[in-house]
Amino acid sequence: MKRTTLLIALLIVMIAGLAACGPGATPEPTALPTFTLPPSPTPTATATQTATPTPTPLYPPEGMGPSGFPADVNPLTGLKVENPSLLERRPMGVKVSNLPRNVRPQFGLSLADMVYEYYTEQGSTRFVALFLGKDAETVGSIRSARFFDANIVRMYRAILAFGSGDVKVRDRLYNSEYASRLVSEFPAGCPPMCRYEPNGVDYLVTNTSDLSQYVTGIGVANGRQNLDGMFFKLEPPEGGQTGARAFVHYSGGIYNRWDYDPATGKYVRFSETTDNLSGPEADTYAPLTDRLTDQPITADNVLVVLTPYEYYSVKPEIMDVPFGPSGTAYLFRDGQVYKVLWQRPSAESVLFLTLEDGTTPFPFKPGNTWVEVMGASSTVAQEGDDWRFTFLVP
Numbered sequence: 033m034k035r036t037t038l039l040i041a042l043l044i045v046m047i048a049g050l051a052a053c054g055p056g057a058t059p060e061p062t063a064l065p066t067f068t069l070p071p072s073p074t075p076t077a078t079a080t081q082t083a084t085p086t087p088t089p090l091y092p093p094e095g096m097g098p099s100g101f102p103a104d105v106n107p108l109t110g111l112k113v114e115n116p117s118l119l120e121r122r123p124m125g126v127k128v129s130n131l132p133r134n135v136r137p138q139f140g141l142s143l144a145d146m147v148y149e150y151y152t153e154q155g156s157t158r159f160v161a162l163f164l165g166k167d168a169e170t171v172g173s174i175r176s177a178r179f180f181d182a183n184i185v186r187m188y189r190a191i192l193a194f195g196s197g198d199v200k201v202r203d204r205l206y207n208s209e210y211a212s213r214l215v216s217e218f219p220a221g222c223p224p225m226c227r228y229e230p231n232g233v234d235y236l237v238t239n240t241s242d243l244s245q246y247v248t249g250i251g252v253a254n255g256r257q258n259l260d261g262m263f264f265k266l267e268p269p270e271g272g273q274t275g276a277r278a279f280v281h282y283s284g285g286i287y288n289r290w291d292y293d294p295a296t297g298k299y300v301r302f303s304e305t306t307d308n309l310s311g312p313e314a315d316t317y318a319p320l321t322d323r324l325t326d327q328p329i330t331a332d333n334v335l336v337v338l339t340p341y342e343y344y345s346v347k348p349e350i351m352d353v354p355f356g357p358s359g360t361a362y363l364f365r366d367g368q369v370y371k372v373l374w375q376r377p378s379a380e381s382v383l384f385l386t387l388e389d390g391t392t393p394f395p396f397k398p399g400n401t402w403v404e405v406m407g408a409s410s411t412v413a414q415e416g417d418d419w420r421f422t423f424l425v426p
Contacts, residue, residue, distance in 0.1 A: 091265075093267070095263060096398070097260070098262060098384060103119070104116040106145060106164060108123065108146055108188075109165060109400060109401075110399070118164065119256060121164075123188045123191070124190060124240050124243050125184045125185065125191065125192045125193070126194075127158060127175050127194040128159040128160075128172060128174065129158060129159075129173050130149070130156065130157050130158055130286065131286065133305070137320060137322060137323040138173065139172045139237060140161065140163075140172070140322065141161055141329055142325050142327045145164050145165055146401045146402070147159050147401075148160045148403045149280075149288075149403070150178075150353065151282050151423060153348070155283030155284060156283070157286050162188060168239070170237050170238075171238050171239075172238065173237065174225070174236040174237060175195050175236075176198070177196070177201055177205060177214075178201060180355070180405070182205065185213060186379045186380055187381065188257070189257040189380070191215060191244070192214050193243055195236055196216060198348075198350065200344070200345075212252050213252055215247065224242040224243040259382055261381060261382030262383075262385075262396055265396075268365065269370065271370065272366075272368030273368065273370075274367065274368065274369070275367060275419060277290065277291050277292065277417065278362075278419050279312070279420040280421050281312075283423065284308055284309040285304075287304045288302060288303050288320075289301075290302070296330065297397075298331060298332055299364060299402075300328055301319070301330065301331070301402070302320065303317065303320045305317060330400075332396075334364040335385075335402070335403045336361060336404045337359060337374045337403060339359050339374075339405060340354065341353055356376040356379070356381075357375070357377050358376065362412070363396070365396070366397060371388065372394045373386050373390055383403070409426055410422055
């Protein structure tokens with residue numbers, strides 16, 4: 033009996049010992065999470081680096097251009113396009129109105145690769161919007177041609193869609209080597225030049241896909257063009273000055289402002305809302321949007337070029353703009369402004385930039401560009417981070 037009692041006691045002691053070694057008897061139960069989820073910063077940082085994908089493809093540090101663009105890169109933006117087949121055609125220039133103010137917001141401007149704004153007459157400006165890497169279902173409202181448009185057609189080997197024009201302008205355009213690439217409402221018809229009447233307003237518009245197909249259908253050679261010339265680099269160049277805003281004043285009736293948005297890295301377009309003959313303090317602005325996309329009008333590059341304007345006629349006021357071979361320019365990109373030279377050594381040369389030495393290529397930021405074409409004697413004033421350009425002839 034005593035032996036049996038001893039054995040039972042020994043068993044009780046062994047069982048108690050095993051229980052003490054079990055997981056439920058750990059003296060510091062909070063130590064287990066410490067080992068499974070280490071607080072050490074080193075392993076945490078390593079895990080974060082391996083789990084975070086690269087947000088965007090890397091841009092070649094040496095940049096792209098001015099020649100040798102890959103087949104899927106738009107030579108007017110330095111960016112890959114979603115549909116490379118669109119590059120196998122000519123750029124399309126579309127004349128777009130800027131006055132009267134009830135034509136705003138215009139259609140399709142946010143989809144253009146480049147937009148040129150220039151002085152026409154009686155204080156007004158118009159746009160030539162260039163489309164290559166993207167199509168726009170509606171672009172307009174379309175207005176008549178001016179002498180300046182010949183520069184765009186030649187530089188970019190482009191098609192030009194316009195409404196009509198003064199007889200002197202039409203004579204020059206239709207007696208040129210590019211006459212077959214001119215598309216006006218008559219005789220083209222709809223498509224590609226159609227009338228659109230929302231809310232009783234009569235707009236002349238085009239669809240860029242229809243426009244390209246139309247010129248092919250009438251026998252115009254419409255393949256990929258050599259558009260070498262522009263140089264693009266993602267990294268902002270050294271030597272710039274702060275350029276937070278650019279004020280571009282063409283007249284008391286037409287003036288605009290470009291504000292740099294650090295969140296997007298783009299400049300946002302504001303257009304005047306009232307006439308102003310009193311001075312900058314009386315300017316009034318509103319953001320310009322795209323009626324087609326409902327997106328604000330923005331630019332990766334805002335380029336102000338200074339070039340002589342010439343009076344072809346004073347009454348009526350008709351301006352001619354030879355636009356070449358070079359001149360002073362101010363490039364706004366990445367919140368900086370750079371004084372450079374614009375270059376167009378021949379009529380068929382794409383506009384490009386160099387340092388003031390005239391030979392070293394200067395880079396655009398990859399993306400779209402708005403070009404403000406100002407008179408050579410226009411005034412340039414810096415006010416802190418703001419820059420003001422006031423149009424003067426020549």
